Amino acid sequence: MSSLREFLEDLEANDELNLIENEVDCDLEASAICAMSQRTGGPAVQFNKVKGYKDGKLVGSLFAGPGFMYWPQVDRLMHGRLALSLGLEKDIDYEEFQETLIERKKxxxxxxxxxxxxxxxxxxxxxxxxxxxxxxxxxxxxxxxxxxxxxxxxxxxxxxxxxxxxxxxxxxxxxxxxxxxxxxxxxxxxxxxxxxxxxxxxxxxxxxxxxxxxxxxxxxxxxxxxxxxxxxxxxxxxxxxxxxxxxxxxxxxxxxxxxxxxxxxxxxxxxxxxxxxxxxxxxxxxxxxxxxxxxxxxxxxxxxxxxxxIAEGAKPSDSMCIISCLHAAELLEYCRGTVFGSVIKWLTIPVEAKLTLAIVSLGAQRLPGFPARIARAIYTRSPYIRKVIFVDPDVGAQELAIALNDRVNKVNHGTNVFISPMGKPLGLTENHGFDGSLSSTWTTDATWRFDRPNEDKARRMTFEAAIPKDVRDRVVALWKKLDIPQEPVVMD
Known part of the structure; x- marks a missing residue:
């Protein structure tokens, strides 16, 4: 991608750009429009007429996506516009996108x-x-x-x-x-x-x-x-x-x-x-x-x-989405480069949690004590993350709802939740009533015990796990054809 203008052309060609021809005020109004687009998981916005500026044009919400809550009937993904900006397909799988970032950086x-x-x-x-x-x-x-x-x-x-x-x-x-x-x-x-x-x-x-x-x-x-x-x-x-x-x-x-x-x-x-x-x-x-x-x-x-x-503060903003994708890739590369090797399948930083949470999917090579060691490496490396949830490899990187459900339903809170006053400085995006200069950390191991037999593990009851793919595809196509209205996803 050689220029911003080429990127905007790609956004328009992929139905990812809203061109606004009505006159818009750059004093709060343009930012508010972008904030609404971000709150509803909408497209980027180009303002072609700015009040008081004859030739002035503004563009906002260029990289913002709808977040990590995965809805199969919605085409837009959190990382889609950032992927487009790097010459990739907007519907690229998040795990593939993350691996591509790591390889291209090398x-x-x-x-x-x-x-x-x-x-x-x-x-x-x-x-x-x-x-x-x-x-x-x-x-x-x-x-x-x-x-x-x-x-x-x-x-x-x-x-x-x-x-x-x-x-x-x-x-x-x-x-x-x-x-x-x-x-x-x-x-x-x-x-x-x-x-x-x-x-x-x-x-x-x-x-x-x-x-x-x-x-x-x-x-x-x-x-x-x-x-x-x-x-x-x-x-x-x-x-x-x-x-x-x-x-x-x-x-x-x-x-x-x-x-x-x-x-x-x-x-x-x-x-x-x-x-x-x-x-x-x-x-x-x-x-x-x-x-x-x-x-x-x-x-x-x-x-x-x-x-x-950037309409900052309106979740998820451009900077939140970019930091989420790039910092997650950097942390994944760092952890794999230490003693953890290929144990980690993927790592995400959901924008829904204001970049303070990491979700880590562990592969088949889990060993006792690894989650705690990986979490400590993440806390040491990241100026944002103060909470980590570990999930099994069958959880998809875009499936935040499943990861959070596992945290609630699969965790023994007496043995698998660890809260530690590590003496870390307050995270860059934390916003709570902590009066001192240090912050605690919170680690949750929501994986099955590594020695538990597969036949004894409960089967997931999700749209993807419980319904065959051919049926899912027909249902999603029908949903789009009927244009069933849905409430916007609002994150405050």
């Missing part, structure tokens, strides 16, 4: 560099730079301002001689100012925060390039937990199975995707700070805080650029 493809391209069709310099001319939305009524939420920030680390990328919220702080939004509850500074701090000690500015409307694989790679010196464009090339095409930015040596919709360039100056927030994140409003400032000195963009945004 096969990076180096980027290609060119001299110019669409992202530099329009050039706006110095005094003519005005962020207020673009439909940057206000997303929630208590937000501290208008926010960019779906961009990739690139900064140069002169000490390590590399370029780092990341996804951060940026609040408009003036005509040519953006204020950095930190990730609440992180115990360690992000790579960009480390780079800015090192430069400040030397009284040096940090060059940046903010890429809005990046090719989807570049956007996905920026969400991953990668070492600071990783060639993230090569990882993006691997994820999309195609090399990313780059062009040199105008004000620095940072390379940016040639097909990006817009690029904001400038410097982060030592000591320059402004107040940012509050902001409605996945689970709660962040507090106001003073943070460093991006001084925008140049804007380059395509003709009539598209500005993507």
């Amino acid at each position: 096969a990076p493809i180096r980027a290609i560099e060119v001299d110019g391209g669409p992202c530099q069709e329009v050039i706006i310099e110095a005094k003519d730079v005005d962020l207020n001319k673009y439909p940057i939305p206000r997303l929630h009524d208590q937000d501290g301002g208008r926010y960019l939420t779906a961009q990739v920030v690139f900064v140069q680390d002169k000490e390590k001689q590399c370029t780092n990328s990341g996804i951060y919220r940026l609040m408009v702080g003036g005509r040519n100012k953006l204020v950095h939004g930190s990730i609440p509850r992180r115990t360690q500074p992000t790579h960009i925060e480390q780079i800015v701090e090192k430069a400040a000690r030397k009284n040096e500015p940090v060059p940046f390039a903010i890429v809005i409307g990046a090719p989807p694989p570049v956007y996905a790679a920026a969400f991953m937990s990668l070492p600071a010196t990783t060639d993230e464009y090569a990882i993006a090339g691997g994820l999309g199975a195609n090399p990313v095409v780059l062009v040199k930015a105008k004000l620095s040596d940072i390379m940016v995707p040639v097909d990006a919709e817009m690029v904001l360039e400038g410097h982060i100056h030592p000591g320059e700070k402004m107040e940012e927030g509050p902001f409605g994140s996945i689970s709660y409003y962040t507090s106001k805080m003073s943070n460093f400032v991006y001084d925008v000195k140049m804007i380059t963009h395509r003709q009539k650029p598209l500005l993507p945004f």
